[in-house]
Amino acid sequence: MAQPLAERLRPRTLDDYIGQKHLVGPDAVLRKMIDAGRISSFILWGPPGVGKTTLAQIIANKLDTPFYTLSAVTSGVKDVRDVIEKARNNRFFNRISPILFIDEIHRFSKSQQDSLLGAVETGVVTLIGATTENPSFEVIRPLLSRCQLYILKSLEKEDLLELLHNAIQKDVYLKEKSIELSETNAILRYSGGDARKLLNILELVVEADNDSEKIVVTDEKVIHRLQQNPLAYDKDGEMHYDIISAFIKSIRGSDPDGALYWLARMVEGGEDPAFIARRLVISASEDIGLANPNALLLANAAFDAVMKIGWPEGRIPLAEATVYLATSPKSNSAYEGINKALEIVRSTGNLPVPLHLRNAPTKLMKQLGYGKDYKYAHAYEGHFVNQQFLPDEVKNSRIWHPQHNVQEDKLKERMQGLWGERFKD
Numbered sequence: 001m002a003q004p005l006a007e008r009l010r011p012r013t014l015d016d017y018i019g020q021k022h023l024v025g026p027d028a029v030l031r032k033m034i035d036a037g038r039i040s041s042f043i044l045w046g047p048p049g050v051g052k053t054t055l056a057q058i059i060a061n062k063l064d065t066p067f068y069t070l071s072a073v074t075s076g077v078k079d080v081r082d083v084i085e086k087a088r089n090n091r092f093f094n095r096i097s098p099i100l101f102i103d104e105i106h107r108f109s110k111s112q113q114d115s116l117l118g119a120v121e122t123g124v125v126t127l128i129g130a131t132t133e134n135p136s137f138e139v140i141r142p143l144l145s146r147c148q149l150y151i152l153k154s155l156e157k158e159d160l161l162e163l164l165h166n167a168i169q170k171d172v173y174l175k176e177k178s179i180e181l182s183e184t185n186a187i188l189r190y191s192g193g194d195a196r197k198l199l200n201i202l203e204l205v206v207e208a209d210n211d212s213e214k215i216v217v218t219d220e221k222v223i224h225r226l227q228q229n230p231l232a233y234d235k236d237g238e239m240h241y242d243i244i245s246a247f248i249k250s251i252r253g254s255d256p257d258g259a260l261y262w263l264a265r266m267v268e269g270g271e272d273p274a275f276i277a278r279r280l281v282i283s284a285s286e287d288i289g290l291a292n293p294n295a296l297l298l299a300n301a302a303f304d305a306v307m308k309i310g311w312p313e314g315r316i317p318l319a320e321a322t323v324y325l326a327t328s329p330k331s332n333s334a335y336e337g338i339n340k341a342l343e344i345v346r347s348t349g350n351l352p353v354p355l356h357l358r359n360a361p362t363k364l365m366k367q368l369g370y371g372k373d374y375k376y377a378h379a380y381e382g383h384f385v386n387q388q389f390l391p392d393e394v395k396n397s398r399i400w401h402p403q404h405n406v407q408e409d410k411l412k413e414r415m416q417g418l419w420g421e422r423f424k425d
Contacts, residue, residue, distance in 0.1 A: 034058075034062055064096075084124060106135070163198060183218045281300060288325055292329055302318055
């Protein structure tokens with residue numbers, strides 16, 4: 001049986017590679033590195049079918065170096081160590097470090113990612129990772145810091161049309177047939193910027209009319225052949241990210257109609273209910289926050305309800321939480337506060353804990369002054385006493401800034417009553 005069309009047309013050189021001009025076009029960053037013959041470890045982040053695996057293989061061919069592939073779905077720590085050992089043995093015979101390509105690297109556990117650190121750090125392998133998920137959340141920080149991050153985009157309409165014409169004119173099987181692209185709206189829409197999906201659809205339509213003297217590709221034929229709703233939701237592709245983005249922004253923008261519409265798109269498209277529920281919990285904390293603390297309670301309750309009652313009834317608590325969050329007052333003061341705190345921590349490092357705040361479980365620690373002069377708040381009127389809780393170097397920093405809403409106005413008034421000028425904006 002012949003290979004699938006997408007595999008037959010897989011580019012072998014950068015000149016044949018379609019799309020991602022910002023990375024591999026003339027004078028682009030990856031193109032320069034490849035042409036120079038030396039690359040550093042990097043991670044390719046982008047939706048399915050945009051050329052991550054193909055790009056890695058092209059680089060390996062161009063640099064003429066051993067190329068090892070692991071799939072995070074089927075490989076364990078032992079597989080990683082075995083490949084690293086092979087790469088270490090091959091390294092001495094090559095000017096350039098062997099390339100280790102890991103597909104779906106976001107699926108690697110922390111221990112699996114940890115096992116890569118030494119080899120990447122010392123240059124035993126040049127790591128190329130591919131992921132459809134945000135590396136900031138799915139790749140451990142030590143590994144991410146050792147790699148460059150390059151973002152791949154969904155293919156543009158012009159790229160997809162070029163791919164279609166290349167398939168018809170250059171594929172060993174299709175070029176023998178008489179194929180006309182009469183209409184392309186449906187095939188482009190269904191592909192969603194995914195080259196693999198585009199070619200699979202083309203192959204499907206051609207096979208359906210294989211006995212015809214002339215094969216005319218029309219929107220009607222594509223829709224009929226695929227037997228699916230034109231508004232179908234690709235929960236593994238770019239639409240997944242766009243729709244959840246529209247959903248959260250509708251909640252943030254206090255539009256319950258918009259939020260319910262995008263929720264319906266996800267429900268109808270078969271999105272994982274747990275994913276929607278998680279995003280609602282995040283939105284309750286990030287966008288509503290202290291303006292309405294009950295939002296987080298309701299979002300968590302909706303999450304629990306969905307897990308208990310399942311689908312399709314789970315859509316109802318999701319809708320309830322969606323409307324509640326969208327119609328709630330908004331505040332991101334907690335979100336801004338933790339970001340400000342992280343900024344201070346990253347810029348000042350590991351500042352020592354003031355002695356009076358330290359734990360003193362041993363006699364020696366007590367002799368060294370640990371816990372000395374700490375004032376127990378409950379022993380004072382109003383359960384409050386003025387004392388320092390930040391390290392000396394940043395003791396005057398203001399981190400949390402209340403915003404103007406009913407709840408936080410009350411909190412601000414209380415803080416001003418306790419701390420005085422410190423909370424005067």
